[in-house]
Amino acid sequence: MNSTFSLDDAIRKVxxxxxxGILFYDITGILVNPEAFRYCIDRMIELYKDARIDAIAAIExxxxxxAAPFAERMGIPLILIRKKGKLPGKTFSCKYALExxxxxxxxxxxxxxxxxxxxxxxxxIATGGTLNAAKSVLEQGGAxxxxxxxxxxxxxxxxxxxxxxxxxxxxxxxxxx
Ligand code: AMP
Numbered sequence: 001m002n003s004t005f006s007l008d009d010a011i012r013k014v015x016x017x018x019x020x021g022i023l024f025y026d027i028t029g030i031l032v033n034p035e036a037f038r039y040c041i042d043r044m045i046e047l048y049k050d051a052r053i054d055a056i057a058a059i060e061x062x063x064x065x066x067a068a069p070f071a072e073r074m075g076i077p078l079i080l081i082r083k084k085g086k087l088p089g090k091t092f093s094c095k096y097a098l099e100x101x102x103x104x105x106x107x108x109x110x111x112x113x114x115x116x117x118x119x120x121x122x123x124x125i126a127t128g129g130t131l132n133a134a135k136s137v138l139e140q141g142g143a144x145x146x147x148x149x150x151x152x153x154x155x156x157x158x159x160x161x162x163x164x165x166x167x168x169x170x171x172x173x174x175x176x177x
Contacts, residue, residue, distance in 0.1 A: 007172050010036035011152065025152050025174065027062055027123045040151055040171060041069045047169055048074070053146060054116040057081055057107070057138055059130055062123035066151060070121075079111045079118070081134050092140035096133040105133050112141025125150035125170065128159030135166070 010033050012026040030036045044066070057079040058067030064080065071078035084093060084104040091106035112118075120134045125148065135145040148163055153170030160168065 005035065005039060007036060007039060011172065025124055025154075027065075027151060030151070031065060040066060041073065043171055044070045044149065045073055047149070048119060048147075051119070051147070052117055053119045054113075055079055055118050055143075057118050057120045057134060059105070059120075059122040059134055060086070063121050066123065067121050077111075079107060079138075081105050081107050081120075081137065092137040094133040094136040094140075096129050098129070103130075103133075105130070105137060107134075107137045107141070109141060112138055112143050114142030116143040117146045118143050119147045119149060120145055121149040123150065124152040124154070125159045125163075125168065126154050126157050128157075128162035131159075132162050 010030045012029045014024040014026055016022065017024040030040060053076065055077040056067050056071050056074070058064050058081065060080070060082045067078055082105065084106055087106050087108050090109045092109055092112070093104055093106040095102050095104045118138050120131055120138070122131060125131060131148050138145055145166055148166055148168045150170045151172070153159070153168070153173040155173055156176035
């Protein structure tokens, strides 16, 4: 691995998006940079190659992009967690609070096996509310969430409080200003 490589350089920071006061960390800059994208997947494999995980679950939609090559290389199932109304089969679902209003996510019941140990990932962890809701839908199917992963972490938003004792890994973290 090239030691001068900086993942930070590949992440575009967009002030006041999607609304005033929010600094948006845009991971599309990673996806158009093959070295940066490969670095992320290699690091994920390094982190979890010896972990006891039976499947990875990923959050729509930027989580899918990182989880798919990871699942393929690890040889484990990829479970898609989607916004309400997108999955055709029977689902488990969870409503959760956003800064304004609520959101709801779902997973296919048939995709979750009781007793399975699942790593849950998204592109970025802010408050942790989305990952916590993902944990809830997987637990409704009898699975255990053994870890959370985000390419980017914003620990100043206190996601560790929401995510409890379940281990959290990120590749790059940013402080609030
Ligand atoms: P949260 O549930 O608060 O942890 O929010 C995580 C979800 O919202 C992820 O799917 C992120 O893609 C998105 N998100 C929240 N805050 C940001 C941010 N500052 N920059 C980019 N994406 C964000």
